[in-house]
Amino acid sequence: MPRVGFREMLALGRVIASGTLSRYESGSASLTSRFEARFAERLQAKHLLTVNSGTSALISALAAAGIGPGDEVLVPAYTWVSTAIAPLAVGAVPVLVDIDESLTIDPQDIERKITPYTKAIIPVHMKNLVCDMDAISAIAKRHRLYVIEDACQAVGVRYKDRFVGTIGDVGIFSFNYHKNLNAGEGGAVITNDDRLFTRARMYHDVGSYIRQHEFEGNEPIFSGVNFRVSELTGAVLLAQLSRLDTLLRRLRSRREMMVKHLSKGKKMKVSPHHDPTNAVGLSVIFERAEDAKKFAAQRGVERLIETGRHIYTNWEPIFAQRSFNPRIDPYKWAHREITYSAEMCSRTLDILERTCYVSLGPQYPAPVIWMQARTLARSLSS
Ligand SMILES: *Cc1c(COP(=O)(O)O)cnc(C)c1O
Numbered sequence: 001m002p003r004v005g006f007r008e009m010l011a012l013g014r015v016i017a018s019g020t021l022s023r024y025e026s027g028s029a030s031l032t033s034r035f036e037a038r039f040a041e042r043l044q045a046k047h048l049l050t051v052n053s054g055t056s057a058l059i060s061a062l063a064a065a066g067i068g069p070g071d072e073v074l075v076p077a078y079t080w081v082s083t084a085i086a087p088l089a090v091g092a093v094p095v096l097v098d099i100d101e102s103l104t105i106d107p108q109d110i111e112r113k114i115t116p117y118t119k120a121i122i123p124v125h126m127k128n129l130v131c132d133m134d135a136i137s138a139i140a141k142r143h144r145l146y147v148i149e150d151a152c153q154a155v156g157v158r159y160k161d162r163f164v165g166t167i168g169d170v171g172i173f174s175f176n177y178h179k180n181l182n183a184g185e186g187g188a189v190i191t192n193d194d195r196l197f198t199r200a201r202m203y204h205d206v207g208s209y210i211r212q213h214e215f216e217g218n219e220p221i222f223s224g225v226n227f228r229v230s231e232l233t234g235a236v237l238l239a240q241l242s243r244l245d246t247l248l249r250r251l252r253s254r255r256e257m258m259v260k261h262l263s264k265g266k267k268m269k270v271s272p273h274h275d276p277t278n279a280v281g282l283s284v285i286f287e288r289a290e291d292a293k294k295f296a297a298q299r300g301v302e303r304l305i306e307t308g309r310h311i312y313t314n315w316e317p318i319f320a321q322r323s324f325n326p327r328i329d330p331y332k333w334a335h336r337e338i339t340y341s342a343e344m345c346s347r348t349l350d351i352l353e354r355t356c357y358v359s360l361g362p363q364y365p366a367p368v369i370w371m372q373a374r375t376l377a378r379s380l381s382s
Pocket of ligand 1: 052053054055056079080082083124150152153174175176185186187
């Protein structure tokens with residue numbers, strides 16, 4: 001979402017001039033390490049590990065928590081498909097949970113979907129909106145479940161007095177070109193838990209076979225993968241960090257202005273939000289799908305049912321229950337039969353058919369968005 005420019009160019013130039021593109025070769029001069037320290041401090045978290053994508057971050061967090069064959073992981077039926085695929089990568093199965101009008105996982109449906117085999121919940125903060133973390137944390141505590149917060153689409157966003165990603169046991173960020181921090185591709189695992197951090201770091205670095213990280217003291221060696229980033233990614237992220245506050249401040253003030261205009265509309269309302277004071281994302285929900293469709297014909301508005309692989313009914317690889325090798329079959333390892341159908345989360349579909357996301361256009365000057373608010377409000381008044 002944020003633009004890239006001169007700051008990123010200078011940062012990349014610095015790395016190239018240093019002649020060292022690997023973070024571990026750069027040692028204490030590593031810009032990736034500097035980014036991690038600075039961002040973790042900003043978010044008031046103990047550890048942050050940069051990896052090569054949000055999907056990699058999800059898989060690393062699941063591996064760190066020791067989730068695997070026989071385990072069920074609760075995921076919302078509305079999220080980027082990666083959230084639901086990540087459990088399969090460690091041998092566990094995703095169990096789909098409805099969202100509510102806030103566009104985030106419905107705590108009541110979480111309760112209904114918990115079985116003796118459930119090990120974790122992955123609440124997803126979609127489109128800079130935030131989940132009901134108080135309710136989710138309480139459920140997780142009662143049932144002794146891990147909370148792995150997927151904050152890929154809400155990097156830097158606040159929920160009450162904390163930042164999303166730092167409320168559950170472990171949080172996940174993506175830094176791909178759609179997200180609040182943009183390194184083209186990239187991701188991170190964030191946690192206050194020493195052991196989860198150690199294990200995520202080991203997993204992302206081939207089990208750290210050749211590198212004894214300072215933290216890995218008592219954790220037995222296990223095999224991992226390579227999800228490392230280069231200094232080029234770290235340098236861009238460090239430079240991007242200086243743009244994040246401006247972006248979020250802009251989104252917040254524009255949301256306030258837009259809400260003022262849109263809340264007078266008929267046959268619709270601004271979607272409920274779990275922390276209106278800090279809100280930086282905006283959607284509206286109509287009584288009827290046709291009205292949402294009409295509204296979405298305008299620039300800067302998108303009806304969520306039209307967002308492809310964010311909706312469970314379009315998750316073909318999951319519905320197919322097929323992996324690259326038929327003997328790797330998390331569904332056979334599950335303790336009960338897991339099936340998926342287009343109807344299983346019909347409430348989610350109903351909400352998505354009636355909900356439109358309203359862009360707050362951080363890339364445009366404020367007067368443009370003010371005009372846009374007036375145009376949208378006018379279209380709602382008839
Ligand atoms: C983008 C995204 C991911 C995956 O991130 P990548 O960096 O594309 O792998 C996971 N979950 C959500 C909710 C996302 O939006």
